Amino acid sequence: MSGSAVVMLIFACVVLYGGLFVTLRKAIKSRKKED
């Protein structure tokens, strides 16, 4: 795989799975607060 493809792979993973992680954590935290 070329260097630029690896950069795009990392970019996509950070945005998509990082975004999913942050939003899920926020939802879990707010649920704990409600409990």
Next chain:
Amino acid sequence: MQRDRWSNRAAFVLAAIGSAAGLGNAWRFPYMAYSNGGGAFLIPYFVALLTAGIPLIVLEFAMGQKTQRGAPGALAKVGRKFEGFGWWAVLSGTIITSYYAGVMAWAWDYLAGSFTLGWAENASDYFYNSVLKISSGPGQLGGFSIPVLIGLVITWIVIYLILRKGAESVGKVVLITVPLPVLLMIILMFRAVTLPGAMEGINYFLEPNFAMLTNLSVWIDAYSQVFFTLSLGFGIMIAYASYMPEDSDIINNALITVFANSGISFLAGIAVFGTLGYMAQTQGVPISEVATAGVGLAFVVYPNAISLLPGGSFVVGFFGFVFFAMLLSLGIDSAFSIVEAGVAALKDKWGGTKRTVTLFYSIFLFVVGLLFATRAGLYWLDIVDHYVNTYGLVVAGLAESIIIGWYYDPDELRGYFNSVSEYQFGSWWNVMIKYVTPIMLVVLLVNELIADIGTQYGGYELKYLIYGGWGGVIGLLLVASFILSRQRGLDDAEV
């Protein structure tokens, strides 16, 4: 009457993810990225998510949750004259489910074929001659293809059983049907990346060609991909959100749905292009010769690639089973969510028990979908799919954004969803709903309209495009939406 309710927030979010993540994530996104600049496509894709996808899905969640109605009822609460656009959205979904179930019928046949390796020798011959028993053109219906008919019956029985208790039964099913395809996709991805040639294939998927970003069609494709992948314009997200209490979170639920859906598409891209890279190397051909999208990818190219896997017939059968089980579990929650959008709209309007409305609506859709189980089904599917996606859904999304942006106070809706949400949206959301989203949807619409007027879609004779497109889809949507919106319903009686 007590409204249907999700058992908890997770059930709603999983159902929304399940609805958004469908067959298109596996067979449309990877090729769309590959043919629009590879990794560079991610930039217009993310811009489209931010400027149209996220604002619209938040709009649909907010409308459903605030009004506690399906799409027609929700739009009628903004103004009685707008109800017809809600029916337009629901009816577009109705048409789509009728053939989407047909595609799932093919997947059942392939799943069964994984035990006999029926598709392994020549997937193209298996698909066209054994499954579809395809005729020479749309005018030659040629009776039913029995394997497709059996698959169609199975699909509708499954959909009815899942939906018969509404949000309660859906909430339980999505606990399985949302994580399962992700797990199966991860299995396929790991198998793919360990094959020779896989990295070359993934390189084709991800290597950026930034020069292509100056091409308008790349941006149009990105907006179209985002719009279709999030199940927008069907009224599904409005119906699903209407089963949440009015004080539930909206923005974070929408963001989780968007990130999960796009994450699934990206994962599919790695699995698909890794496998295609292996196939290209094994056959000694360039990747461009095997890269494709849609039905051809799922039912011809990918099964062919699986049949080339090392390890003998058990391995081929196993990975075939995994792939088609993934397609079925990806597709089933998209299919039943569209049916649910229709059931919610009908129940809101005329009442009735969940089971009865679901049963009759499912039977109706099964009967309509019989056209796609004929030997000419693939031709009709191609025609109807083109017109309902291009005009049905895009017009519905356009109407939603214009109605909320220009005929309703977007500040009021934003005030509502901000007041119940964990994250807050600023006035940029108003700008997106009032200007950016409608402009991009108009560009999509005009672009397709010019293409359709300039050439006859798919090379079909004009009469078939009129039966299955201009008349059968657009004419039907116009007439049926108008008639349904003129009927008196329960909400009118309340007034």
